[in-house]
Amino acid sequence: MDKQIFVIGHRNPDTDSIASALAYAHLKRALGDERVTAAMAGNLNPQTTWLLGRLGIEAPLYLADVHPKVRDVIHRTPVTVAADAPLLTALEQFHHNSIRVLPVLDAAGVPKGIIPLRKIAERSLVTGADSLRLVSASLASLAACLCGSFLSGGADAAVESLHLFVGAMAEESFVDRISGFDPATLVVVTGDRSSIQKASIERGVRLLVVTGGLSVAEDVVRLAASRGVALLSTPLDTAATVSRCRLATPALALAEPAFESVSVGEPLGRLRDKLLHSGESAVLALEEDGSLAGVATKSSLFAPLPYALILVDHNELSQSVPGAEDLEILEVIDHHKLGNPPTTNPIPFITAPVGSTCTIVASLYEEHEVEPPAQIAALLLAGILSDTVILKSPTTTPRDRATVSRLSALAGLDWEAFGAEIFAASGALSGYGSPERVVGSDFKLFSQGELTFGVGQVEVFGFAEFNEMKKELQQALAARREKEGLELAGLMVTDISSESTMFLMEGGQAFTRFMGYPQPEPHVFEMKGVMSRKKQLVPHLIKVLGGR
Secondary structure, three states: OOOEEEEEOOOOOOHHHHHHHHHHHHHHHHOOOOOEEEEEOOOOOHHHHHHHHHHOOOOOEEOOOOOOEHHHOOOOOOOOEEOOOEHHHHHHHHHHHOOOEEEEEOOOOOEEEEEEHHHHHHHHOOOOHHHHHEEEEOHHHHHHHOOOEEEEOOOOOOOEEEEEEEOOOOHHHHHHHHOOOOHHHEEEEEOOOHHHHHHHHHOOOOEEEEOOOOOOOHHHHHHHHHHOOEEEEOOOOHHHHHHHHOOOOEHHHHOEOOOOEEEOOOEHHHHHHHHHHOOOOEEEEEOOOOOEEEEEEHHHHHOOOOEEEEEEOOOOHHHOOOOHHHOOEEEEEEOOOOOOOOOOOOOOEEEOOOOOHHHHHHHHHHHOOOOOOHHHHHHHHHHHHHHOOOOOOOOOOHHHHHHHHHHHHHHOOOHHHHHHHHHHHHOOHHHHOOHHHHHHOOOEEEEEOOEEEEEEEEEEOOOHHHHHHHHHHHHHHHHHHHHHOOOEEEEEEEEOOOOEEEEEEEEOHHHHHHOOOOOOEOOEEEEEOOOOHHHHHHHHHHHHHHOO
């Protein structure tokens, strides 16, 4: 099975995350893999929104989560039986398809019940003359099972409780045998015995079946019509007719109306719980309109999932799109510390201590001797300039600088002017729309021992707007801290012009005295020369929290 492959960055994606996903997906397709699609695990921030508009590039596919769904593991060609089909059809389905549960559907494809294999077995094990004589069927289903045609009467669809008799004896003995039953409940099967045929009709039986395709006298047909007796001719012999009469019960009459079901849009875990804890051997998967999509059994839980992931700009599941832990991860391309999950098979895991994931992706274009078009070169260039703050961040390496020079030539752009354009277009906090979006646009989680903390970062030109929004930003941080259950939540507001950061911190009050930076007011630390979350602030916070 060809899987759909999503190249996806971390939650709350920044420009490097989006650019590396788009550019690497482009490279994979250029190398011949059309299954690859760029995706994103969160909304675009103002900088990336502006950039994609500037370059005329469509945003990646948004995936709120990649939790496997029921629809991913079911076969959409289930074996079923129509509600009005005879039990004979159901038996044939069981016989030819090796199934244990048979859904019974109405005309719209909606399940009205199920027939378990054990129900068929129970019916086949019926003993005793009275039980064997009982037939629960409609005249229509009897005619269908017997491949018969009506000589009088018609195919009534109402299910009736009938008693089956074979007229294979002298008329006197036969009449004596049926005398204790209501004639309106009798089905009489006979051959070309005119005396039995007429005796049955005169007593007003519900259905007279003449077997073997034998001709029926005109006077018998007229008599049946005048007495309101249904008369059916079948090509089957008497033995086959009797056997099939007992298989004429409509499937719906035999179905169990209660059954386990799940929507195709529900998480696979919901199906797993039903299969493992409900005691049922199968669960019906339903479309949104209630029609049957498929039948899931325990073996469905082992079906290969139709999509997989390539992670860029992160390698920790805590930062991945929700549900990533349930999918196969095919590759990782990153420039952060390692915290990757185990994989079942060896995979390409490319990491390097550079300032941007886009630097690594650009090198992969070189490795595969694929020249990125100007648009993709500009995208990769923007990712590097954004993550290294126009090569001013201490995370910047000679490899980043060399890559910027090469991409600038391919894109036909002056990298310094392009970098200034990028940050000028996105340096206003008001552009995020709300304090919550400022805090959450590039918020990442980290840990030190049993403590978990989160840090977001935004770049600005000057701190005037930050000073006006401090109170609202602190409230947004407090809400984020409570929601995530964090020891502390912080926001780096980094001024590109002065190459310094104001760090707004909520929580972690026990560690304040260990921060080592000036604190002009409660919850705010002034960090001159600090521009990198990854290389400067987070390692410092890990040390502070570890020294408690």
